[in-house]
Ligand SMILES: Nc1ncnc2c1ncn2[C@@H]1O[C@H](COP(=O)(O)OP(=O)(O)OP(=O)(O)O)[C@@H](O)[C@H]1O
């Protein structure tokens with residue numbers, strides 16, 4: 001399957017459209033129900049962050065979602081305009097929580113933790129007022 005691109009207004013009430021698209025693409029690729037649910041939560045968190053922490057004042061404010069399927073995985077790139085943030089710090093801060101208790105989680109700051117827990121790879125790139133969050137999930141071997 002070739003890459004698929006979706007552009008939505010940078011608003012919370014459009015994020016369900018991303019989930020519907022993800023569901024149909026991941027189903028076509030034969031991901032399991034659990035894998036699809038994991039990806040839905042992760043991509044929703046990335047889009048929520050774009051809405052909450054992006055630049056709502058921009059007239060052409062939108063979120064670009066690029067689905068990149070392969071035989072064995074699905075990569076989803078979520079791009080938004082907005083200020084850079086210390087993503088290395090946020091990723092490192094979230095990582096040790098995977099081994100800790102849910103009680104140790106701070107209020108807020110759950111989104112990146114969830115993305116890391118649910119996806120096989122998470123990368124954040126911020127430059128020139130553009131943030132790209134890359135989420136990758138590999139298909140479980142069924143045999
Ligand atoms: N797309 C983005 N643009 C700018 N800053 C971002 C973006 N995504 C994340 N951040 C920054 O990284 C921090 C951590 O993100 P994370 O999703 O883990 O937590 P949160 O959004 O603050 O809270 P929660 O997701 O639990 O409601 C955010 O508080 C924000 O400062």
Ligand SMILES: [Mg+2]
Pocket residue numbers: 045048049109110111112
């Ligand atoms: Mg968040």
